[in-house]
């Protein structure tokens with residue numbers, strides 16, 4: 551049989567072209583939607599020089615004045631100088647429980663060693679149910695590793711949600727003595743570019759890169775009014791990813807205690823929020839405490855999302871493998 555190569559290549563070119571046009575239109579729709587969220591009374595922050603941003607005109611400030619951090623909106627040398635002079639110490643807490651330890655922890659640590667706050671003192675708190683299995687990694691002299699034991703839990707939903715319990719019980723008592731700012735991060739991600747002190751703030755939230763390009767009607771807030779995580783969409787602005795949040799310890803204490811309270815209240819009614827801890831986090835950040843700084847999708851990039859091609863990603867999601875990793 552004769553293969554119609556010319557017809558196939560013509561089709562491929564047409565598909566690629568329409569895909570490109572679709573992608574460009576989505577990005578501009580998103581930019582319009584984001585701009586529309588800004589009330590007209592709010593002064594809009596000067597946009598950084600377009601050549602430095604991934605897309606010109608991305609929103610760089612929230613309606614309540616919190617900076618949205620994109621490459622090009624900050625001066626890395628000035629930020630570094632300030633924090634270096636102050637002797638700022640930055641922490642990360644990362645949970646690696648069950649199979650997630652052997653699958654994700656090593657690349658997370660190796661990449662953090664290379665890209666996370668280079669030149670500043672750092673502490674990584676690894677929270678795990680199997681401390682002896684934590685891989686030994688050669689780390690830079692100003693980066694310390696602290697391993698903490700947490701209980702083994704079987705349901706992955708419990709492991710994810712109970713971070714809101716283990717953080718204040720296991721991590722914060724140490725961190726409040728050792729660090730000025732702490733990030734609470736998922737382990738299934740890797741640093742791929744300089745993740746510097748431009749990200750530091752009292753209460754820091756991460757835009758979810760899977761939903762960033764979408765219209766707000768697609769944001770996955772908990773919609774069951776019986777749940778403590780219930781979030782009326784009209785009261786919220788953004789959809790945040792629970793894979794990264796951070797701030798100073800007093801702010802994180804309030805955040806985790808509110809989320810844990812909601813999780814336990816739901817449990818007592820036989821409920822579980824649609825995106826577990828992430829649903830409670832979104833409610834908290836919409837209704838109880840607005841973040842003082844917001845990280846653009848560059849700081850937690852869903853690398854296989856074809857609608858979000860970024861020029862300056864600093865961290866990307868690792869490949870998911872729910873089938874093998876979740877029992």
Ligand SMILES: CC(=O)N[C@H]1[C@@H](OP(=O)(O)OP(=O)(O)OC[C@H]2O[C@@H](n3ccc(=O)[nH]c3=O)[C@H](O)[C@@H]2O)O[C@H](CO)[C@H](O)[C@@H]1O
Pocket residue numbers: 644645646647648649650651706709710735736737738791792793794824825826827828829875876
């Ligand atoms: C359906 C689903 O997936 N939902 C949750 C999950 O997405 P994710 O797909 O990002 O969840 P995930 O599998 O990365 O679990 C969250 C984190 O909990 C830890 N972990 C989890 C399971 C386990 O067996 N061992 C372990 O160590 C680990 O640090 C992991 O990165 O997490 C988000 C927070 O980022 C939200 O809470 C979502 O609601």
Ligand SMILES: [Mn+2]
Pocket residue numbers: 736737738793
């Ligand atoms: Mn994750």
